[in-house]
Amino acid sequence: MLIRLGYVAMSTVVKNASPSKTMTATNFSKLLDREAAIRKLQRIGAENLHNTLRLLKHNRAHDIMVFRFSSRFIPLIGHEMLGDWDPIPALSAEFEELGSYAKQNNMRVSFHPDHFTVLSTPRKDVLQKSVEDLERHSAMLNAMGLGMEAMCNIHVGGAYGDKAKAAKRFVHNFTAMRMPIQRRITLENDDKTFNALETLEIAEEVGAPMVLDVHHHAVNNHGEDAVQLWPRIQETWLARARLHLDEASASLPPKIHVSSPKGETEPRSHADYVEAGPLYTFLKAIAPITPKLDIMIEAKMKDSALFKLMEDLKGQEGVTALDEASLQL
DNA sequence: ACCTGTCAAGTCTGG
């Protein structure tokens, strides 16, 4: 099994490279000159994109091929305050430069729209905002010149007292979206509501690949074994490739998220680093049926946690490091 | 240099 490791949004190694500098609505409205306020927003956006490019360069230098972009590139994007000013075309040069770099270096990049994007909602206004948010994320990937292999990962959402009904609503709302948006979505099991099996069933139904979060699974399950679920989860990736017959996504390995609990009192919170032991056990079990796997590390120490995990996995039997961020098992 | 409160948005619980 060929394994590539990646991390999320920001680096603890590269200094002063925030990809998510922001500006609040209050602050925006405090500026009396609207033109100046928009110029400031655009400048912050350009800076965030530039810092992200610096991170991709750092990644290349350390063989890191998997990366998740911050969803906060552009402060207040989608806020009515911005009127008809569209920040994505305004920053097209910066987006293009970032996307080209990722593409040239065959990097796998993604977004994770945050928990305000909920397709299971019964509220029409929330649904509309959620779809708009997904449209914007997709528009950013398009502005980067990236294809359908660059995806947006989301959760199923809330249960509202009736999980079966919420799941039905999710499926309905998901399939009502434009196909290019649907195709860009992966579904991840969450730590409180929709567990791995429930998420898997929905992913199968809507034809979306599933991202297994092994930490979420550990704190939210009905006794299912992740290893037992794995063949079906892997199949959602193959099914997607068959469904759309596109080369880029056919070669997309399944992706999992890994993190470790902060402590016994906070079992759901993310620790600074990732413990290699339980992960190694899982990897060892799925290796015989999994040719390729990408692992997204969700730890406070970001890329430092990645390098530490590499070191720890290298010490395990049957593991060979291929470079600074990929392994053979 | 450090600390505290606030932030566009969501759901869930409890009053």
Add this chain to the structure above:
DNA sequence: CCAGACTTGACAGGT
């Protein structure tokens, strides 16, 4: 119907 918890990093404003 509404307030607060949940949970995140960054910023603004204070000391």
